[in-house]
Amino acid sequence: MSSASRNVSTIMRVALGILFLAHGIAKFQMGLGNVAGWFSSIGVPGFLGYVVAVIELVGGIALILGLLTRYVSGLLVIVLIGAIFTAKLSGGLMGNGQGAGYELDIAFILVALHLVFAPTTRWSLDSLFSRRGSTEQ
Secondary structure, three states: OOHHHHHHHHHHHHHHHHHHHHHHHHHHHHOHHHHHHHHHHOOOOOHHHHHHHHHHHHHHHHHHHOOOHHHHHHHHHHHHHHHHHHHHHHHOOOOOOOOOOOHHHHHHHHHHHHHHHOOOOOOOHHHHHHHHHHHHO
């Protein structure tokens, strides 16, 4: 992968991390009980509201740091697919005036999928750990 491609991958990773961190913080600020209640109101088990909030918060931090990037990105793909099918699909791609569409979720899925399969970038903790592991062998 070229240097420019690796730089773009780093920017994508950090940007996606910031966005998920913001979503996680928002859920904690709303109150996890309220989030769980909303999940229950759309037919999703309420405890998943707690799970998703933690995944978004911790996953966002991990992506910003470049820690466990592939695993975190894969987990976020699952969360996003769940959001589309449980909360957003009925509103359509662009939304219906009463709720958000799922166009941004698709974009986030594509970025996260890229991060699942892209090589580790220099500016990440993953890179630091993989270099340390390769020198110990």
